[in-house]
Amino acid sequence: MRFDLVTLFPELFESFLSTSLVGRANKSGTLVVRATSPRDFGLGRHRSVDDTPYGGGSGMVMRVDVLVACMESVDSLDAERAHRVLLTPQGAPLDQARVQRLAGRPRVMLVCGRYEGFDERVRACVDEEISLGDFVLTGGEVAAMAVIEACARCLPGVLGNDDSAREESFSPEKGGLLEYPQYTRPAEFRGMGVPAPLLSGHHAEIERWRTEQALERTRERRPDLLARRAEGGRGAGDKGGSTP
Numbered sequence: 001m002r003f004d005l006v007t008l009f010p011e012l013f014e015s016f017l018s019t020s021l022v023g024r025a026n027k028s029g030t031l032v033v034r035a036t037s038p039r040d041f042g043l044g045r046h047r048s049v050d051d052t053p054y055g056g057g058s059g060m061v062m063r064v065d066v067l068v069a070c071m072e073s074v075d076s077l078d079a080e081r082a083h084r085v086l087l088t089p090q091g092a093p094l095d096q097a098r099v100q101r102l103a104g105r106p107r108v109m110l111v112c113g114r115y116e117g118f119d120e121r122v123r124a125c126v127d128e129e130i131s132l133g134d135f136v137l138t139g140g141e142v143a144a145m146a147v148i149e150a151c152a153r154c155l156p157g158v159l160g161n162d163d164s165a166r167e168e169s170f171s172p173e174k175g176g177l178l179e180y181p182q183y184t185r186p187a188e189f190r191g192m193g194v195p196a197p198l199l200s201g202h203h204a205e206i207e208r209w210r211t212e213q214a215l216e217r218t219r220e221r222r223p224d225l226l227a228r229r230a231e232g233g234r235g236a237g238d239k240g241g242s243t244p
Contacts, residue, residue, distance in 0.1 A: 059116030087140035091129030112140030
């Protein structure tokens with residue numbers, strides 16, 4: 001899988017792309033990341049990429065002509081156009097289902113903004129808009145790193161044990177629930193022990209306990225996930241098992 005980054009700060013990704021799981025995937029070629037700066041397409045002597053907003057207001061807005069020129073130049077290097085993603089607080093929330101859809105694509109372009117945002121016309125030139133949540137960052141680079149790492153974990157062989165991804169929070173194989181509690185040695189710590197089912201060696205009992213705990217934890221911490229799960233189940237039945 002390849003990511004193309006449109007970012008004013010390619011250097012922010014150097015350490016990220018050489019470290020830990022992402023670094024291993026990048027080194028093996030399972031994941032390929034290429035960064036291009038809109039500054040290379042900037043205007044005038046100073047390679048300007050932004051301008052003051054029409055109608056007045058604080059801050060600067062990234063120019064549509066510069067950003068689109070950058071995106072089109074990146075796409076011209078390949079036979080097919082990448083799936084373009086605009087990283088913006090106004091986008092759809094990033095969740096595991098969206099991550100898995102992105103991870104299934106051969107090429108994804110992540111467009112990172114800065115300043116006060118994008119010229120609105122940039123939206124007509126992308127395929128999808130994604131947000132990390134209801135908060136604002138200085139730029140889209142941190143969001144891009146989150147997308148890359150989340151997708152990398154979905155690629156075959158990256159985790160070392162593919163079962164790991166199936167046992168995590170939000171995993172479709174586990175019904176989108178939060179993950180059950182995990183324990184390791186020591187068996188006793190400051191009066192806190194390990195639940196008896198995990199010490200029983202009885203696999204069916206362990207699996208039953210983990211399922212119950214996942215449901216209870218989700219009910220307590222993220223009841224919205226259970227509501228979404230119920231709605232999805234009704235929708236699947238109404239549509240003969242198809243998904244939108």
